[in-house]
Amino acid sequence: MLQDCPWDSFRQSKLEFCEEVLCAWIKQPGNTWSGVGFILVGLWIWRRARASQHASLRVVGVASILMGLGSAFYHASGTWIGMLADYTGMFMGSSLMVALNLRRWLGWRCGALLGVFLALTTLFLASTVLFPGTERWVF
Numbered sequence: 001m002l003q004d005c006p007w008d009s010f011r012q013s014k015l016e017f018c019e020e021v022l023c024a025w026i027k028q029p030g031n032t033w034s035g036v037g038f039i040l041v042g043l044w045i046w047r048r049a050r051a052s053q054h055a056s057l058r059v060v061g062v063a064s065i066l067m068g069l070g071s072a073f074y075h076a077s078g079t080w081i082g083m084l085a086d087y088t089g090m091f092m093g094s095s096l097m098v099a100l101n102l103r104r105w106l107g108w109r110c111g112a113l114l115g116v117f118l119a120l121t122t123l124f125l126a127s128t129v130l131f132p133g134t135e136r137w138v139f
Helices: 029-052 055-077 080-106 110-130
Strands: none
Touching (some): 055 080
């Protein structure tokens, strides 16, 4: 009798990493737990930035936390929605770096930076959904 895996009823993504995929609630334990590092570092950055009143660093902390949560969920589940969560965190992180550098180079204000951040994140996510298989290249 074949064993039903916990995530089998969800649309699956192709997990193509070095770690063996298990039939369990956590399909790739090593890759899943590595997301905890991003969460812990994100909490540390956020806490330090809150104490020093650096708003942009607080956002970096939040982005790191979201990246860790998305990565952990993706590697635990192997689902398509998990892949989107993982790439959303990564796209948010890279979009944030672009926006913060535009502020540094061009002196843009927060509203323009928020627009750049949201536009890039949305563009990257849309390309992932519309053109499957391009997510690694886009990132």
